[in-house]
Amino acid sequence: MQTQLKSDSMVSLQNIYKTFSPDSVSEVVLFSDFHLDILPGQFVSVVGSNGSGKTTLLNMICGSVIPDSGQIFLKGQEIGAMKEYQRARSIGRVFQDPSKGTCPELTILENMALADNKGAFYGLSRGVSRRRMDEYRTQLERLELGLEDKLSVAVGSLSGGQRQALALLISTMTPIDLLILDEHTAALDPRSSENVMRLTEEIVTEKGLTTLMVTHNLKYSIQYGNRLLMMHQGHALIDAADEAKVALSTDDLLEQFNQISLEVGN
Numbered sequence: 390m391q392t393q394l395k396s397d398s399m400v401s402l403q404n405i406y407k408t409f410s411p412d413s414v415s416e417v418v419l420f421s422d423f424h425l426d427i428l429p430g431q432f433v434s435v436v437g438s439n440g441s442g443k444t445t446l447l448n449m450i451c452g453s454v455i456p457d458s459g460q461i462f463l464k465g466q467e468i469g470a471m472k473e474y475q476r477a478r479s480i481g482r483v484f485q486d487p488s489k490g491t492c493p494e495l496t497i498l499e500n501m502a503l504a505d506n507k508g509a510f511y512g513l514s515r516g517v518s519r520r521r522m523d524e525y526r527t528q529l530e531r532l533e534l535g536l537e538d539k540l541s542v543a544v545g546s547l548s549g550g551q552r553q554a555l556a557l558l559i560s561t562m563t564p565i566d567l568l569i570l571d572e573h574t575a576a577l578d579p580r581s582s583e584n585v586m587r588l589t590e591e592i593v594t595e596k597g598l599t600t601l602m603v604t605h606n607l608k609y610s611i612q613y614g615n616r617l618l619m620m621h622q623g624h625a626l627i628d629a630a631d632e633a634k635v636a637l638s639t640d641d642l643l644e645q646f647n648q649i650s651l652e653v654g655n
């Protein structure tokens with residue numbers, strides 16, 4: 390059967406099945422006929438209990454986890470056969486761990502130049518022009534962390550909050566189709582966390598980025614984005630967009646969480 394191209398969606402997952410450790414005592418049947426369509430420009434907050442499949446969902450889109458069956462489309466193109474590094478050209482990703490998104494032994498300038506050259510080292514050895522350097526400084530100024538004066542500082546010596554802000558900037562420097570945030574503020578103190586969320590919203594709005602943001606912070610999931618998914622055992626228990634999302638409160642989400650806990654006997 391010919392699969393229909395989901396050309397109106399930015400991301401589309403169709404008939405996804407994924408079981409970890411099949412036929413063993415630790416078997417986890419996670420996704421079973423899972424479907425998800427994300428429209429261009431949608432900013433989706435994803436909540437859900439531990440183990441509900443949020444990270445696996447992101448990993449399948451990025452290519453680090455391959456579904457057992459089903460199809461994944463990006464901008465209407467089936468990307469199932471594309472390697473993770475190939476997908477990374479059009480997908481920006483910020484992880485929970487601040488040490489993941491940047492190279493610690495390289496300076497801020499080198500990290501930015503590397504991202505600017507889409508990971509090619511030759512750009513670094515050629516040096517960075519004065520004009521590019523000024524551009525990097527301007528971009529760093531918006532973080533409001535004073536990093537514009539620390540271009541030659543090794544990224545490994547920055548705080549977690551500074552690194553996450555930088556990782557966000559770097560992952561959105563070149564044009565991308567999709568931004569993926571996996572609990573990117575979870576390791577930060579409240580103030581750094583607020584700052585990174587402010588930046589996230591600014592960058593997403595300014596670039597009109599289609600975004601998938603996993604968070605355990607219910608307040609953020611309500612406050613940010615124009616669509617909310619609550620995942621539970623590999624399916625979306627809540628999927629509310631636009632007005633339906635605006636109508637949701639953290640109490641609604643808590644109530645739903647309590648319901649789930651009751652059902653699974655916690």
Ligand SMILES: Nc1ncnc2c1ncn2[C@@H]1O[C@H](COP(=O)(O)OP(=O)(O)OP(=O)(O)O)[C@@H](O)[C@H]1O
Pocket residue numbers: 409410417419437438439440441442443444445446
């Ligand atoms: N590589 C793997 N091998 C075996 N099981 C896995 C693997 N990755 C995920 N799982 C299982 O799949 C389920 C979903 O995991 P996933 O990491 O997607 O959850 P999550 O919603 O991101 O949870 P958390 O909120 O804790 O980050 C869990 O039961 C997990 O143990």
Ligand SMILES: [Mg+2]
Pocket residue numbers: 443444445
């Ligand atoms: Mg996770």
